[in-house]
Amino acid sequence: MQQPAQEVMSTAEEQEKWLADAVALVQHNAFFMHRALDANNLRDALKYSAQMLSELRTSKLSPQKYYELYMRTFDELRMLEVFFKEESKRGRTNADLYELVQHAGNILPRLYLLCTVGSVYIKSKEAPAKDVLKDLVEMSRGVQHPIRGLFLRSYLSQISRDKLPDVGSEFEGEGGNVMDAVEFVLQNFTEMNKLWVRMQHQGPAREKEKREKERSELRELVGKNLHVLSQLEGVDLEMYKEVVLPRVLEQVVNCKDELAQYYLMDCIIQVFPDDFHLQTLETLLAACPQLQSTVDIKTVMSQLMERLSNYAASSPEVLPEFLQVEAFTKLSNAVVKVIEAQPDMPLVGAVSLHVALLTFILRVHIDRLDYVDQVLGGCVKKLEGKGKVKDNKATKQLVALLTAPLEKYNDVVTMLKLANYSKVMAHLDYETNKVMATVIIQSIMKNGTYITTADKVDALFELLRELIKDGEGLPAEEVDEEDFKEEQNLVARLVHMLVNPDPDEMFKILTTARKHFRQGGPRRLEYTLAPLVFSASKLVRSLQGREASEDSPVSLEKIFQFLHKTVEDLSMVPAPELALRLYLQCAEAASDCNMEPVAYEFFTQAFVIYEEEIADSKAQVTAIHLIIGTLQRTQVFGVENRDTLTHKATGYSAKLLKKPDQCRAVFACSHLFWVDDEGGVKDGERVLLCLKRALRIANAAQQMSSATRGSNGPITLFVEILNKYLYYYEKGNPQVTSNVIQGLLELIQTEMQSENTVQDPGVDAFFASTIRYIQYQKLKTDEVGERYAAIQT
Amino acid sequence: MSARKRTLLKVIILGDSGVGKTSLMNQYVNKKFTAQYKATIGADFLTKEVQVEDRLVTMQIWDTAGQERFQSLGVAFYRGADCCVLVYDVNVMKSFDNLENWRAEFLIQASPQDPENFPFVVLGNKVDVDGGNSRVVSEKKAKQWCTAHGNIPYFETSAKEDYNVDAAFQCIAKNALKNETEEEIYLPDTIDVTQNRPTKSSACEC
Known part of the structure; x- marks a missing residue:
């Protein structure tokens, strides 16, 4: 006994060997x-051709190997066909030949020869095509072995392909009419389908998979008949509607075979033209719920809808x-029925049916938002009670369902009109929901969609909401910090798309946005509140200088209150530097609006934060300079x-x-005491006080650094102070x-020559260019030049 | 090779789904055209008598399914092809890019004796569409590809307007006929002497 493993291994080799043996005999x-x-x-020709054809009686070969063998004999039979033609030219009637070949001993060779002669017979027009065809298709019943029968009938189909009494064919008329042609093909198809379906019941159950x-x-042998039908000139819409489609569907439904049903539906959809489908939608769709519940009907229907969608897109004339x-109504009803008929259909199937339907609407009924919402609603119904969808x-x-309309309309505002849109979205798991939300924001940005009402x-x-606040579905594990930052920055950018030129509505928008942002918790506020502050400041600018009207619900005071509260919220984060x-x-902004108390209050808040919350020395430096x-x-401020x-x-400081x-x-x-603008403060004395104080500090710093050596701070400081002096000098501050300045110049030069000083090319260059600046100013012939004349370099 | 074989030329048309293989064949053989898309299932041929120089030959033109799922039995029909026609749609870049695959696949599956010199013909179909405004593959680019693959003859065609279709198939027939690589001649190992038939020392009687 052979080991099973060896048996498996040898199968392919065995097939090769059997094929080689058979091919050798065919060649022989x-x-x-x-x-x-x-x-x-x-x-002899008949004898050897019959012997050659006997090789096709094998039951050992797999379909693909059998096909190879079949093609060998097929090519040889073409030679025989040419010979038959010559034979009839030599005076032998085709009827004679037709009789003669029937003497072959075995049925399979006999029928192949009969078909071959039949082909010549029809071509000669010595007998009506329809009669010969009918005879051949009937006789072929004699072979009931599935593979052999399928190939024999495929041969019949092949040789008769150009001899059918189709409309416009040379065989039309005496040879029959298109109805005969259709009958012939349908009959062959029906028989082939039966052979094919029956195969599943033959042989042991354990070989079912094989x-x-x-x-x-x-399958292609069976499907090819449908291709032949679709190529018939005489099969017009009427014929297709009345004869072809009902007869084919009858076979499909009645065979109750999953493989056949799926494949043949696919074939029907692909081989017949779009307008046929459109005009027979009801019939075709009615078959769908009648198929076995295991048939992958969603793919079939999706393919149909895809075809029709492409057809609609091909030209506006077909719309x-x-x-x-009423294509949409029919398709949409069919989807509902199929989902009902197949309660075990996986969720993905039902959803993809809706995707196909939606794609169809977006191609055919772009203006029907109600249809779009209806499809989304259908999906919501299917998802009811299912919570977050887990299946990938x-x-x-x-x-895909949510993205398709977004991409088509390029307008989020339109999406907001779809009541079911957010309901579908709610079924997405946390991560996917966030991705989808990101896609929505990106769409807003890309298309410049403004959101104009509260x-x-x-x-x-x-x-x-999953981006804006922590939802229920929040996973336990820590969210990636980078991702979080990116998402929140995106939300922040979104704020600038929330605009309305009307201040009242704009204020409502801001209030609404803040209401949502406040639910986001401290981590988000850091990102989301700042743009809100700037957006509100913008609103302030737009109101600035406008007469406040009594009945307007928005006023500068209110906006500043809003701003105050908004910044105050940052203390929850806390983010003192940002605040x-x-x-x-x-x-x-308040200053620009001439609102002194308000401006004063904001400064006070800023100082409070400085005093209480900013502890880092570097942050303090930054903060004080900002102040x-x-x-x-x-x-805006008065003196006090x-x-x-x-x-x-x-x-x-x-x-x-x-x-x-x-x-x-x-x-x-x-600079606080010297504002160069017209009407600005010009308190020369206090300027000088500041500069002197700065000098004192620089001196102290220098002494400290001589003690430690190595730090080059102080001299730079002196040069910087010198530049300040020059600035005020130039501006005409009488105290400077x-x-x-002369004294300061000398001080710096002495310091630089001091042996204690570490050479610093940066400082040298700084000082050198300051000197150059003075020299340059001296050259001027105006007031400034005069002023500088007093300084020696 | 027998005279019978000589007069029968086998031509295979390959290319992506929807490029117009069936339409080209129908236009050439039946002088008919329909704009409707109908998928082809399996392989299917039509024959046409054609005069090449001074010889009358029968061309067996095999149309094939561009969609793989409709070619479930494999491609045994490639065997013995005399010429392979590669079709693409000048308006679809992908269909042009795929010529490479179709050609390679054909050479592997048909395994002709001299793959280097096996005759191919390339057809850029649908040149009529939108007055040529939607075309994405230039004639120059297509010709470059053909030159790079052993000077394959190239035709721009429109099955719809019957443009260049006859000329293309005439060239196909000519090249198929030139494909002189003879099929392996079968010599029986043993001749059954018990059979009552005179046997000759030479296997070939031509």
Whole structure:
């Protein structure tokens, strides 16, 4: 006994060997057949061709190997066919030949020969094509072995292909009419389908898988009949509708075979033209729920819808046809029915059916948003009670379902009109939902879609809720920090797309957005509140200078309150540095609106944060410079408030941790007392006080550094202070004299030559270019030049 | 090779789904055209008598399924082909890119004796579409490809408008006929002497 493993291994080799043996015998007999043909010996020709054809009686070969053998004999039979033609020219009637070949001993060779003669017989028109065809298709019943029968009938189909009494064919008329042609093909198809379906019941059950594979390989032989039908000139819509389709569908439904049903439906859809399908949709679709429940009907229907969608897209002229036959209603009803008929259909199947239907609408009924919503609604119904979808494939289809309209309409606002859109989205798992939300925001950005009302903002944020707040589906594991940052930045960018030129509505939009953002928790606020502050500041600008009207619900005061609260929320994060910046922004905006108390309040808040929450020395330096800069630009304050604030600013400047930082902050404070604009403060004395104080600090720093050596801070500081002096000198500050500058110049030169000083090319260059600047100014012939004349370099 | 074989030329048409293989064949053989798309299932041939120079030959033109799922039995019919016609749609880049695959696949499956010199003909179909405005494969590009693959003859065709179809098939027939690689001549190992038939020492009687 052989081991099973060896048996398996040898199968392929065995097949090769059997085929080789059979081919050798075919060649052998063909050789003698050719000799007989050359010798015009009909008897021998028939004998050897029959022997050759006997090889096709094998039951050992797999369909593909059998096909190879079949092609060998097929080629040889073409020679025989030519000979038969010559034979009839030599005076032998085809009827004679037709009789003669029937003497072959075995049925299979006999029928192959009969078909071959039949082909010549029809061609000669000595008998009506329809009669010969009918005879051949009837006789072929004699072979009931599935593979042999299928190939024999395939041969019949092949040789008769150009001899059917089709409309416009030379065989039409006496040879019959298109009805005969259709009958012939349908009959052959029916018989082939039976042979094919019956195969599944033959042989032992354990070989079922192998048999199914073989059946699958054989499918093209059956399907080819449908191809032949579709190529018939005489099969017009009428004929297709009345005869062809009902008869084919009858076979499909009644055979109750999963493989056959799926394949033949696929064939019907692919081989017949689009307009036929459109005009017979009801019939075709009615067959779908009648198929076996295991048939992958969703693929079949999806393919049909895809075909029709492409057809609709091919030309606008065909669209009225779709409307006329109410294609959408029919397809949509069919989808519902199929889903009902196949309760075991996996979720992915049902969803992909909806995707196909949606694609169809987007191609055919682009203006029918109600249809789109209806399809989404159908899907929602299927998903009811299922919660978050876990199946990956189904999720993919859901994403396709949601993405398709987004890509088609390129307008999120349109999506917001679809009541079922967010319901479908709610079934996506947390991660996918976030991806989808990202896609939506990207669509808004890409297409420049503005969201212009508070209601729409509400609806949109509802859609994007997984990005905006922690949902229920939040996974336990830590979210990737980078991803989180990226997502939140995207949400932040979205804020700038929420706009309406009407201040009332805009204010509502902002309030709505903040309401949603506040639910996002501290981690998100850091990203989302800042753009909101800027958006509100923009609104301030638009209202600025406008008369406040009594009945307007929005006022500058309200917006500033809104701003105040918004920045205040950042303390939850906490993000003091950001809050400080934003307070300063607000202060400046309030100043521009001439609202002194409000501006003062924002500064106060900024100082409170500085005092209480900013502890890092570097952050302090940055913060104090921001404060100084903003305060310098803020013109709204009266003397008293201004004094208080500048006093604080200079005070904190002098208290910074490092001397150089102190020095720089202090000389920066000098600008608080000298605003170069028209009508700006010009308090030369206090400027000088600041500069002197900065010098003192620089001196102190220098002494410290001589002690430690190596630090090159102080000299740079002196040069920087020198530049400040020059600035004020040039601006005409009477307190800054040429003597002071002269003194400072000498001080720096001495310091630089001091042996204690470490050489620093940077500082040297800085000083050198300062000197060059002075020299340059001296050359001027105007007031400035005169002024500089007093300085010696 | 027998005179009978000589007069029968086998031509295989290959190319992506929807490039117009069936339409080209129908236009050439039946002078008919339909714009409707109908998929082809399996392999199917039509014959046409054609005059090549001074010889009358029968061309057996095999149309094939462009969609793989409709060619489930394999491609045994490639065997013995005298010429292979590669078709693409000048408006679809992918169909042009795939010529490479179709050609390679044919050479592997048909395994002709002299693959280097096996006659191919390339047809760029659908040149009529949109007055040529939607075409994406230039004639130059197609010709370059043909030159690079052993000077394959190239034709721009329109099955719809019957443009260049006859000329293309005339060339196909000519090249198929030139394909002189003879089929292996079968010599029986043993001759059954018990059979009552005179046997000759030479196997070939031509």
